[in-house]
């Protein structure tokens with residue numbers, strides 16, 4: 001059964017969302033802003049092999065084909081290599097031990113350095129990092145279903161693996177980094193000496209990512225960053241972040257190794273955000289903060305939003321698995337195995 005193509009919009013060069021919103025009477029500005037987000041999503045999709053693109057997904061075809069492709073909804077159990085399975089088993093054992101002993105959290109109610117380090121020692125933070133950089137190169141389908149298992153012990157520890165490995169610095173560097181950047185960043189990300197976060201949201205730029213105001217301006221061998229980020233999960237001095245900022249007016253991603261202590265150029269805004277009460281979620285303020293120009297990632301198409309959406313898409317599935325495991329998102333969980341299987345090979349072609 002063939003899949004019908006949408007009719008030509010007559011607005012070539014614009015995304016479907018932008019065209020539809022404009023035709024629906026929305027202002028040119030609203031159509032352009034929403035269209036920019038839609039385009040970033042499309043650009044990520046174009047990085048995937050055809051069988052993993054939305055139009056070929058079981059759910060999309062069930063809606064648009066004149067029949068439901070039932071066979072595509074069957075999921076296969078992920079095949080987990082023994083060395084990856086050992087990392088997973090050891091990680092669960094570390095979490096269980098601390099949970100039973102009541103030693104998961106420090107006096108602020110956040111995870112202790114001891115447990116984060118012990119998880120690093122058994123390979124937890126390197127699950128999605130390739131072997132040549134010190135990780136175990138877990139297949140994504142194994143990783144996502146493993147998070148369900150970890151979430152039964154502690155949902156926030158499971159969530160942090162997704163923050164670090166998908167939306168944090170691991171996915172942006174392994175998918176979009178050059179050879180030198182991979183060599184420089186991935187070993188520390190794999191062993192957990194550099195845990196990571198992703199800094200996209202800003203005051204006034206949450207859903208509307210075209211409103212970003214944080215800038216990075218080239219000065220010699222560095223970029224000089226000014227601006228403020230908000231709601232950043234897992235941000236602590238000394239960690240590594242994927243920072244989305246504007247370079248010459250376009251969104252870009254810089255990998256930033258945060259200083260070990262706050263200073264004039266780098267400060268954290270502290271508040272209580274109880275959705276993730278056992279991990280840190282803070283704002284970041286940059287004032288003339290210097291980042292080596294060699295830390296800029298390059299997107300093969302699109303811009304920094306493409307890099308951001310690649311990790312967000314992986315993170316969405318991984319967190320879904322996590323929530324499904326804790327009973328928090330049953331509707332998502334029921335559709336999950338097929339989705340995970342489909343994402344098992346979401347790698348750049």
Ligand SMILES: Cc1cc2nc3c(=O)[nH]c(=O)nc-3n(C[C@H](O)[C@H](O)[C@H](O)COP(=O)(O)OP(=O)(O)OC[C@H]3O[C@@H](n4cnc5c(N)ncnc54)[C@H](O)[C@@H]3O)c2cc1C
Pocket residue numbers: 197198199200201204205206207208230231232233234273275276281
């Ligand atoms: C627990 C938690 C962890 C987070 N971790 C991170 C992180 O690690 N890194 C990071 O970068 N960000 C993080 N965020 C930020 C998160 O991505 C943003 O909160 C999210 O993008 C929404 O942005 P906002 O809060 O500014 O809400 P807004 O964009 O201001 O939206 C507010 C409300 O308006 C609605 N709305 C917005 N625009 C429209 C529209 N055009 N039409 C109709 N309704 C609309 C929204 O649906 C929402 O209900 C986190 C947030 C939370 C709560």
